[in-house]
Amino acid sequence: MSDITQLTLKKTVDGIKNKDFSEKELNEAFFKKIESQNSKLNIFLSQKINTTGIPVAIKDIIITKDIPTTAGSKILENFIPPYNATVIEKLIENGVSVIGKTNCDEFAMGSSGENSAYGPTLNPWDITKVPGGSSSGSAAAVAADLCVFSLGTDTGGSIRQPASLSGVVGLKPSYGRVSRYGSIAMASSLDQIGPFTKCVEDARLVLEWISGGDKYDSNCKNEKFLSSKKLTNLKNIKIGVPKEYFGKGLDEGVKKVINSALKKMEDLGAEIVEVSLPNTKYAVAVYYIIMSSEVSSNLARFDGIRYGKDRDKFGAEVKRRIMLGTFSLASGYYDAYFTKAAKVRNLIKQDFDRVFQKINVIVGPVSPTVAWNLGDKVNDPLKMYLSDAYTIPASLAGIPGLSVPCGFSEGLPVGLQILGKQFDEDIVLAVGEVYESYTSWKEEKPKI
Amino acid sequence: MKITSDQVKKVSKLANLPLTENQVEQYSDQLSKILEYIDQLNRVNTSGIFPIYNVSQKKNTLRQDEVSTSLTQKEVLQNTSRKMNGQFVTKGVFEEK
Numbered sequence: 001m002s003d004i005t006q007l008t009l010k011k012t013v014d015g016i017k018n019k020d021f022s023e024k025e026l027n028e029a030f031f032k033k034i035e036s037q038n039s040k041l042n043i044f045l046s047q048k049i050n051t052t053g054i055p056v057a058i059k060d061i062i063i064t065k066d067i068p069t070t071a072g073s074k075i076l077e078n079f080i081p082p083y084n085a086t087v088i089e090k091l092i093e094n095g096v097s098v099i100g101k102t103n104c105d106e107f108a109m110g111s112s113g114e115n116s117a118y119g120p121t122l123n124p125w126d127i128t129k130v131p132g133g134s135s136s137g138s139a140a141a142v143a144a145d146l147c148v149f150s151l152g153t154d155t156g157g158s159i160r161q162p163a164s165l166s167g168v169v170g171l172k173p174s175y176g177r178v179s180r181y182g183s184i185a186m187a188s189s190l191d192q193i194g195p196f197t198k199c200v201e202d203a204r205l206v207l208e209w210i211s212g213g214d215k216y217d218s219n220c221k222n223e224k225f226l227s228s229k230k231l232t233n234l235k236n237i238k239i240g241v242p243k244e245y246f247g248k249g250l251d252e253g254v255k256k257v258i259n260s261a262l263k264k265m266e267d268l269g270a271e272i273v274e275v276s277l278p279n280t281k282y283a284v285a286v287y288y289i290i291m292s293s294e295v296s297s298n299l300a301r302f303d304g305i306r307y308g309k310d311r312d313k314f315g316a317e318v319k320r321r322i323m324l325g326t327f328s329l330a331s332g333y334y335d336a337y338f339t340k341a342a343k344v345r346n347l348i349k350q351d352f353d354r355v356f357q358k359i360n361v362i363v364g365p366v367s368p369t370v371a372w373n374l375g376d377k378v379n380d381p382l383k384m385y386l387s388d389a390y391t392i393p394a395s396l397a398g399i400p401g402l403s404v405p406c407g408f409s410e411g412l413p414v415g416l417q418i419l420g421k422q423f424d425e426d427i428v429l430a431v432g433e434v435y436e437s438y439t440s441w442k443e444e445k446p447k448i
Numbered sequence: 449m450k451i452t453s454d455q456v457k458k459v460s461k462l463a464n465l466p467l468t469e470n471q472v473e474q475y476s477d478q479l480s481k482i483l484e485y486i487d488q489l490n491r492v493n494t495s496g497i498f499p500i501y502n503v504s505q506k507k508n509t510l511r512q513d514e515v516s517t518s519l520t521q522k523e524v525l526q527n528t529s530r531k532m533n534g535q536f537v538t539k540g541v542f543e544e545k
Contacts, residue, residue: 078527079527080526080527082519082523082524082526082527083519083523175503175504176503176504176506189501189502189503215511218506218509219502219504219506279492282488282489282492284485285485285486285488285489286489288482288485288486289486289489296463300463300464303464304529305528305530305536305537305538306524306527306528306536307527307528308527309529311464311465311466312466314465316471319465319467319471319475320475320478320479322463322465323456323459323460323463323465323475323479324479324482324483326459326462326463326465327451327455327459327479327483330459330462337486339499340489340490340494341486341489342499342500342501343492343494343497343498343499343500344489344492344494344497345499345500346497346498346499346500347492347494347497349500349503381478381482382481382482382485385482396503397503398503398504422503
């Protein structure tokens with residue numbers, strides 16, 4: 001048997017069933033690999049030694065009973081959750097066990113992983129680069145084969161963007177698809193939990209496991225996600241390519257890779273049409289008002305009384321967003337900022353609703369650039385915010401988005417973003433899987 | 449929009465967020481730049497458009513108010529640094545204690 005840590009989730013499940021290896025051997029293999037790699041990459045904030053179960057890595061913003069959960073913050077340095085998030089309970093029911101908690105930007109606020117109070121995670125493809133964020137450790141853990149799959153959270157792109165920059169599959173489900181109970185809340189109208197995997201098929205399987213109703217999350221749809229669509233080619237699939245995702249700011253190298261992926265999809269039978277989402281240019285501005293307003297309200301719970309340390313332990317970016325949110329909700333500014341942003345949010349959603357009447361999926365880049373150098377954007381918050389310009393609109397509209405590896409630029413991975421209608425993960429995954437099956441990007445592994 | 453140091457201090461008080469003088473200066477500058485960027489929303493015509501605060505399309509979700517098992521007192525208190533007689537210790541409401 002070659003290196004079992006490289007197997008997909010599907011092949012791991014089959015391998016255990018066929019007795020090719022035992023769960024104990026599987027867990028030992030991952031433990032050894034983490035021992036040798038983690039100090040180089042700073043992926044895990046805490047680890048657990050298991051002898052059974054399929055090893056999963058969990059973003060440290062999702063709470064795990066009796067396993068320390070910090071949210072990447074000093075304020076929760078000693079926090080031991082007394083219960084599991086709903087997604088953890090659902091994974092356990094499916095024979096999965098947590099092997100570690102992964103590094104992330106503090107309270108999921110960041111696009112590079114550098115806002116973690118525990119130091120940045122490094123990109124397995126090039127340790128001088130960021131892995132993307134905020135689910136930095138969960139993306140890097142899958143890229144470096146330190147787990148079979150992982151979970152992250154996506155509020156404005158925090159699954160899709162690190163998946164793109166780290167060369168793995170990442171799925172942000174529709175808002176309301178997966179229970180948020182036990183995910184430490186950042187922006188409640190945007191937060192979703194989703195998987196990082198080694199292939200699209202695995203993302204589908206994990207979504208089947210973690211989706212479904214939860215009495216602790218009233219926004220969550222009762223029906224479980226059950227896949228009924230598998231495609232062998234892209235005939236009869238109409239792909240919309242938003243011109244706003246290809247304008248100024250998109251790196252030439254990334255653009256070339258995305259265009260050849262679109263050509264490949266056309267060769268596989270898809271009809272490619274240009275579409276327009278004219279309010280895309282306002283998405284980042286809308287997002288920073290709505291997200292920070294919800295942040296200021298959600299993070300009020302950290303008062304140092306029931307858990308956690310005092311509020312002076314928040315890091316700079318967290319404080320910045322609490323300040324911005326408190327300002328936009330303050331009397332005198334509420335209508336000018338918060339209500340105005342919520343109205344423009346409606347226009348952004350209407351853009352998607354209109355376009356999806358004529359096409360099946362939207363395809364474009366996830367990130368305007370490949371992974372950048374550590375330290376490059378830390379002193380310019382606005383520049384950092386703008387790196388999420390292509391992922392934020394889907395978050396505001398509550399629609400699902402997938403990042404699938406589609407090539408390399410400057411030796412670094414590029415992800416292809418596939419968006420669908422709300423609750424239509426099925427078509428998004430089916431299109432992604434066809435593209436993946438006719439290309440060999442997923443076979444590429446970083447040389448660590 | 450420009451946000452002054454005084455406004456930053458007022459907001460930090462509202463948010464119960466202690467800031468140093470240096471941070472007040474820094475946030476005044478950074479928040480002004482961010483708000484300047486956000487001010488482009490004023491160019492969008494939103495007359496007749498209703499605001500969206502939640503895309504789940506759900507209205508109020510109701511349930512029976514029934515007693516069920518929950519965390520134990522020990523579990524609830526396991527993460528606090530200040531407890532007394534099996535209860536949380538908070539700041540005094542009428543006096544600082």
